[in-house]
Amino acid sequence: MDKPYVNHPITNTKSRPTTAGLVPINFGQRVNVLIIGGGPAGTAAAIALAKTGQTVAVLERSRYETTRVGETLAPAARVLLSELGVWERFHIDGHLPSPGIISAWGSEELYENDFIFNPYGCGWHLDRRRFDAMLALAAKEVGASVYLSTRVVTCTQQPSGCWWIEALCDGLPISFQADFLVEATGRTSSLAGKPATKRMIYDKLVGVIKFLTINSPILACDCRTLVEASNEGWWYSAVLPNNNLVVAYMTDTDLLPRKSIPLADFWQECHGKVPHTQARVESCLWNSSFHTVAAFSYRRNCVADNQWLAIGDAASAFDPLSSQGIYKALQSGIAAARVIKASQSNCQASLKEYAAHVEKSFAEYLQMWAAYYNRERRWSDSVFWQRRQTVPAK
Ligand SMILES: Cc1cc2nc3c(=O)[nH]c(=O)nc-3n(C[C@H](O)[C@H](O)[C@H](O)COP(=O)(O)OP(=O)(O)OC[C@H]3O[C@@H](n4cnc5c(N)ncnc54)[C@H](O)[C@@H]3O)c2cc1C
Structure with missing residues (x-):
């Protein structure tokens, strides 16, 4: 296990015994x-x-x-990090500058959204x-x-x-x-x-995520986020510090396989349908487990x-x-x-x-959210995309 980054502030605390016999590190x-x-x-x-x-x-x-x-940290976050007084230390902390986003969304062709004209500069891929x-x-x-x-x-x-x-x-x-x-x-x-x-809660989005080790110098240098739509969800991948690639398949919880089908088989089958993501994954070593995380929108x-x-x-x-x-x-x-x-x-x-x-x-x-999902019209009979073609009621 890695070392913790911040130690406990145990100073300036009053110590009193508790009924349980433990000594609290502060009281009230x-x-x-x-x-x-x-x-x-x-x-x-x-x-x-x-x-x-x-x-x-x-x-x-x-x-x-x-x-x-x-x-992925948006370029405009620079203003907030500066306001907090941490921009300088963030800048030297080894996070990767990201020049933009490439996406196959609405068509299988890749479209590039370059941060070159962004007034705040590049985005970032974080550890x-x-x-x-x-x-x-x-x-x-x-x-x-x-x-x-x-x-x-x-x-x-x-x-x-x-x-x-x-x-x-x-x-x-x-x-x-x-x-x-x-x-x-x-x-x-x-x-x-x-x-x-x-x-x-407005949807059922969930992410099936894997962190892979990059095994290709070409991919290691491509710090653009890749977003790619597929028939029952979409994928993103990003090169991270420490030679890692994060790859996530985003779909709805009820579209995930039943427990009897291994997640690895399901993931392999799905990423076979996204050629750009597949090319990235094939340049990596498979050495980590899956993380399944909730990603639905709510307030x-x-x-x-x-x-x-x-x-x-x-x-x-x-x-x-x-x-x-x-x-x-x-x-x-x-x-x-x-x-x-x-x-x-x-x-x-x-x-x-x-x-x-x-x-x-x-x-x-x-x-x-609805405007963006509406730009993808290739799978009109897909439950995942049908659910996202209208603005949800407030
Ligand atoms: C799959 C996925 C991909 C995402 N990708 C991006 C992205 O690329 N870019 C982006 O900007 N955002 C992304 N997000 C969203 C982003 O991660 C969150 O919006 C952001 O982390 C929210 O920050 P937060 O401080 O509110 O909550 P969190 O980052 O979740 O922090 C909450 C903290 O509270 C602690 N905590 C929780 N419960 C307790 C408790 N009871 N007592 C004490 N501590 C507690 C946790 O340990 C944690 O440290 C993504 C989210 C998902 C699910």
Whole structure:
């Protein structure tokens, strides 16, 4: 197992024995804002908040040690990384510049969307673990406390509006009192602070993903993202740092094979129908297992309430086809800092504005989503494509 990227901030904590006999590494630490989830949204919020002098703690359940999906960073993210003060270190962190996207969508011919005219320059193919861990470290350096390997046990709102959070950090109990709670837990199914909040789900998209080792110098130099449509879904592939190629088959959950058919056979059969992707895969060594991940679009019916916010994918999630998820996560983290500051003087107004913004952006995204899927008309009898030919009802 790889080493964790960020150590536990065990300093400045009070130690008291608990009834269970364990010694907690802190008890009732008071913070202005507690953030659950240390992905791009949570850490961007932590950096932006800590920079304005707020006391912030981030509780992250992993140690950034396992594979993370979502690798293409849009060129415009440069502005957000600069705003967070991490652009320089991002730039030297070994992520691969990507000159553009090639796609076989609507026809089997490849169409190139070059970033050459993009005002923000190139896009990027990320080592996601390194990227997320870098942001967590940056949050720690500007004063946030980042707790890794930490799982929330209870989370309750007091009559005053403040939050009481109990968690286990590497199995040891810790607790916090927070004026404001931010949930940045990604696609996790329920929110600790508002478990009754519902997700409005718009499709059944799922990704079957494999990380391959590149065995061809020609492919290693082709840092364009490849998107290729097929009869019951679509594929993307991207060259990553460390000589890896990520290849994903995106389809609907009910179009995946039954358990009796091995995923490897299904994947082989499907990628036989996409010549451009197949050529890339054939230049690689098959040495990893499959990851099956949910990728459906949704938004929460409630993303802001009294002293509480949901941000990033915890608030709404886009189809990976948009390549906007990480950008949106960073943007909503930065926005959260502004909303929380404003809510200290105008109470509910900024929270309502934030919720309206999430709803409006999602409605715009749905229009774009349908327009893009509508450009593919080759498989009119395919369930996958039929499901995507109209804008879903809001
Ligand atoms: C198949 C696929 C491909 C994608 N490709 C792209 C792409 O190319 N480009 C792009 O921009 N976006 C892509 N995305 C979307 C992108 O990955 C997400 O939108 C982005 O990661 C959202 O960031 P986030 O911080 O909101 O959530 P996440 O990145 O999911 O981070 C959430 C964090 O919270 C932690 N956590 C969860 N629950 C708890 C808990 N209870 N307690 C403590 N910690 C918790 C997790 O460990 C994680 O670190 C893709 C998504 C999928 C599914």
